[in-house]
Amino acid sequence: MSPPNADTLTTSNGTPVTDNASSLTVGANGPVLLQDFHLIDKLAHFDRERIPERVVHAKGAGAHGYLEVTHDISHLTTAKFLNGIGKKTPAFVRFSTVGGEMGSADTARDPRGFAVKFYTEEGNCDFVMNNTPVFFIRDSIKFPDFIHTQKRDPRTNLKDPNVFWDFLANNPESIHQVTILFSDRGTPASYRKMDGFYGHTLKLVDSEGKFKYVKFHFTTEQGKENLTVEEAGKLAGENPDFLTQDLFDHIEKGEYPAWKVSIQVMEPEDKDKMPFDIFDITKVWSKKQYPLHPVARFVLNKNPDNYFCEVEQSAFSPSHIVPGIDVTPDKMLQGRLFSYPDTHRHRLGPNYLQLPINRPVVPVVNHQRGGFMAFNNPGGRPNYPDSNLEDAPPKSLEQNNPKKVVTHGAEKVYGITGNYPAPIKEDIDFYQAGELWKLLSDKDKDHLVHNIAGHLGSCKESIRSLQIKHFKRAHPDYGSRVEEAIAKANSN
Numbered sequence: 094m095s096p097p098n099a100d101t102l103t104t105s106n107g108t109p110v111t112d113n114a115s116s117l118t119v120g121a122n123g124p125v126l127l128q129d130f131h132l133i134d135k136l137a138h139f140d141r142e143r144i145p146e147r148v149v150h151a152k153g154a155g156a157h158g159y160l161e162v163t164h165d166i167s168h169l170t171t172a173k174f175l176n177g178i179g180k181k182t183p184a185f186v187r188f189s190t191v192g193g194e195m196g197s198a199d200t201a202r203d204p205r206g207f208a209v210k211f212y213t214e215e216g217n218c219d220f221v222m223n224n225t226p227v228f229f230i231r232d233s234i235k236f237p238d239f240i241h242t243q244k245r246d247p248r249t250n251l252k253d254p255n256v257f258w259d260f261l262a263n264n265p266e267s268i269h270q271v272t273i274l275f276s277d278r279g280t281p282a283s284y285r286k287m288d289g290f291y292g293h294t295l296k297l298v299d300s301e302g303k304f305k306y307v308k309f310h311f312t313t314e315q316g317k318e319n320l321t322v323e324e325a326g327k328l329a330g331e332n333p334d335f336l337t338q339d340l341f342d343h344i345e346k347g348e349y350p351a352w353k354v355s356i357q358v359m360e361p362e363d364k365d366k367m368p369f370d371i372f373d374i375t376k377v378w379s380k381k382q383y384p385l386h387p388v389a390r391f392v393l394n395k396n397p398d399n400y401f402c403e404v405e406q407s408a409f410s411p412s413h414i415v416p417g418i419d420v421t422p423d424k425m426l427q428g429r430l431f432s433y434p435d436t437h438r439h440r441l442g443p444n445y446l447q448l449p450i451n452r453p454v455v456p457v458v459n460h461q462r463g464g465f466m467a468f469n470n471p472g473g474r475p476n477y478p479d480s481n482l483e484d485a486p487p488k489s490l491e492q493n494n495p496k497k498v499v500t501h502g503a504e505k506v507y508g509i510t511g512n513y514p515a516p517i518k519e520d521i522d523f524y525q526a527g528e529l530w531k532l533l534s535d536k537d538k539d540h541l542v543h544n545i546a547g548h549l550g551s552c553k554e555s556i557r558s559l560q561i562k563h564f565k566r567a568h569p570d571y572g573s574r575v576e577e578a579i580a581k582a583n584s585n
């Protein structure tokens with residue numbers, strides 16, 4: 094077949110377009126003919142250009158890059174992409190805000206998403222992270238409710254600070270994340286100048302199936318930089334795509350951003366000695382007790398060629414993991430393992446993993462077939478496992494290896510079924526927010542108080558006073574200063 098002539102406009106079935114400016118009509122002023130395939134196809138395709146935006150993290154920017162292993166952790170994990178100093182694995186990242194729509198401002202106060210897809214030799218491994226090490230809640234059953242309070246009111250279609258703070262005040266396990274969000278870390282000056290945190294506790298698993306608990310950290314090499322609330326507000330009006338542009342322009346100029354990747358490692362025996370549940374994502378592990386061990390360097394060095402195909406159609410999930418990395422009983426993580434592929438099937442269709450940006454670099458060999466938009470419909474072999482026919486179907490790892498293959502860290506789990514609420518019963522839920530307050534510089538404390546007062550100050554008294562009680566429980570100065578700042582602002 095001769096290659097297409099890129100100079101000639103074609104219909105979507107590849108035939109040359111005769112006229113792209115006038116439709117096929119009966120006479121100069123006559124009605125349009127249904128036989129004008131190009132017109133119908135052009136209009137019909139345009140009518141279907143939009144896909145559902147992400148239900149959260151709708152506004153984002155992406156880039157290609159790689160992970161390079163810098164330190165040996167072969168004693169901790171069999172994951173091949175984390176083994177072998179100097180080993181490089183291609184990667185794709187998508188940074189995002191959380192609550193806003195696709196066209197919303199990049200500088201809104203929000204956590205930032207930091208989702209990475211590693212195209213490894215053992216299949217794709219996704220790290221779906223944020224720029225904060227903790228989260229607002231610790232059970233996925235609260236996630237839809239929490240997100241509803243950050244989105245628009247169903248009647249007015251407006252954002253409402255009363256709803257925003259009402260949820261947080263009634264779910265004070267959020268206090269740690271609220272303290273980070275309302276510091277200037279809630280308005281980073283650049284996607285390049287913020288850290289990434291896996292947040293959840295994971296397991297790294299060795300070749301014998303022994304595991305350690307770990308937390309992954311991505312630390313920016315560009316230096317951290319945040320905006321003040323005033324700067325962020327101004328930029329939201331002047332250039333709502335400020336962070337998107339900053340990332341694109343720097344990569345285009347060859348100034349490639351990079352992050353140091355490291356892990357905190359905890360022995361399984363420590364789990365029950367900790368003063369809090371190590372699977373609770375509202376808590377961090379002390380770096381003094383669990384120091385960071387360097388693992389790798391993460392570099393971004395190429396802009397996407399096509400925003401829609403690469404950034405919009407990218408689909409990350411914490412359930413996309415490779416042997417040597419395993420999940421934990423974290424109630425948030427467990428909910429996320431279901432939610433991401435579920436939303437991808439809705440947003441992109443059941444064959445979303447066959448799209449070029451999402452498909453693994455290794456062959457995908459299974460018995461899935463059909464569904465909308467299937468590119469890869471394996472044929473020529475039996476379409477079921479365990480056949481004795483000549484051209485046998487693929488087998489599982491265990492069937493192919495006489496020796497038992499260990500891919501996950503087996504853990505003993507037992508208990509009585511039930512709904513176990515995690516009420517705010519102990520000071521431990523406020524302790525880390527208080528410690529964070531104590532660590533802040535005077536300037537950062539001023540900004541935190543100013544940022545909270547500007548938002549919480551417009552809420553109803555009942556919500557305000559409950560939330561101030563939580564700030565006081567984290568640290569008396571923290572609460573009193575917020576209280577005074579609101580009283581002062583409201584008396585003017």
Ligand code: HEM
Nearest residue numbers: 147150187206207208222223228233236292425428432436
């Ligand atoms: C995006 C659900 C918590 C980080 C999303 C999406 C859903 C979702 C449905 C849209 C995905 C898409 O359309 O492709 C949930 C649920 C959570 C949760 C149910 C809690 C139970 C978290 C946490 C983090 C996080 C704790 C970070 C540690 C992200 C990121 C994205 C995202 C970075 C954007 C991914 C991208 O760029 O495509 N989440 N999420 N989420 N979530 Fe979560």
